[in-house]
Amino acid sequence: MIFDTKRHPKTELFLRxxxxxLSQADPVLAxxxxxxxxxxLGMRRRNGYFRSLVEAILYQQLTAKAAESILARFRxxxxxxxxPTAEGIDRTPGSQLRAAGISSQKISYLKxxxxxxxxxxxxxxxxxLLEDEEVIRHLCQVKGIGRWTAEMFMIFTLGRPDVLPASDLGIQKAVQRLYGMKTLPSPQALEHFGERWxxxxxxxxWYLWAGTDGNALGRPQPPAP
Incomplete structure (x- = not known):
């Protein structure tokens, strides 16, 4: 598991x-x-799990700028x-959430x-405590949470070290550009390609996201609906 560098010294050692x-295994990625x-990379405390999923839902199919604006109005x-707590969101009328810019579909997901x-x-x-595939099955019980969102949760919240979101458009584009592929790799092809990592x-x-258009923060791009 990847630990938060601010709270656990093992994180830095693990990442090094x-x-x-990775550099030894793949000269191109190096x-x-x-x-x-x-x-x-790091992870959130356990009491941040609910928040992470709420934010993941709000960010779906939006640019980072638009999502950040809606998140600010929501908060x-x-x-x-x-x-916001689960109880607070449950009690909030849908009209108030819509006024914050949240779509009716996402309101149903949050509820x-x-x-x-x-x-x-x-x-x-x-x-x-669950294995990776069990985490995905568990999270996908909730409306609006699919495999991509579950994978983001595993990487950025749980700190799971070996997750490849093969349907992520940002990663697909980065691999195509970095490795000189003629076409965008399919999720299945990317899964096979990523075995080397x-x-x-x-x-x-994270590095593939970070290297996209020189974006050192790394911005996941969900698959098209």
């Missing part, structure tokens, strides 16, 4: 090892790693909280996530 072994610099509905969390049928605390595919994915 991952970068070293060039990108040198260009981008140190990897900045402003709950001024007494650092971030579903909140209700499942409140009634105990979606226990987020146990997610960190095991067991550090999350780190490889």
């Amino acid at each position: 090892k991952a970068v070293r072994e 060039g990108l790693i040198r260009q981008v610099g140190p990897c900045k 402003a509905l709950y001024p007494s909280r650092s971030f 579903d996530l909140s209700r499942l969390t409140l009634n105990g049928s979606f226990p987020l605390r146990r997610v960190s 095991k067991p550090y595919r999350s780190v490889a994915a």
Whole structure:
């Protein structure tokens, strides 16, 4: 598991090892790693799991700028909280959420996530104990959460080290450009291609995002609906 560098010294050691072994295994990726610099992956505390899923839903199919604007208006509905709780979202009328710029479809997703969390049928605390594919199955119980969103959660929230979001458009484009492919690789082709990056595919994915258009932060791009 990848630990938050601010709280656990093992994170930096792990990432150094991952970068070293990826560079040895793939000379092309090694060039990108040198260009981008140190990897900045980490994970959130367990009480941030609900927040991560809410943000993932809000960001779906939007540019980062548009999503950040909606997220700010959404959070402003709950001024007494650092971030809205499941109970708070469940009690908020849909009209208020729509006024914050959230689509009716995403409102239904947020309500579903909140209700499942409140009634105990979606226990987020146990997610960190599950294997990767079990995490995906567990999260996909919620409306609006598919495999891509679950993979983002595993990489950026749980800190799982070996996840390759093969349907991510940003990664597909980066691989096509970096490796001189004539066509965009399919998810299946990318899964096969990414075997060379095991067991550090999350780190490889971060570098592929970070190297896209010189974006050192790395911005995942969900598959088209």
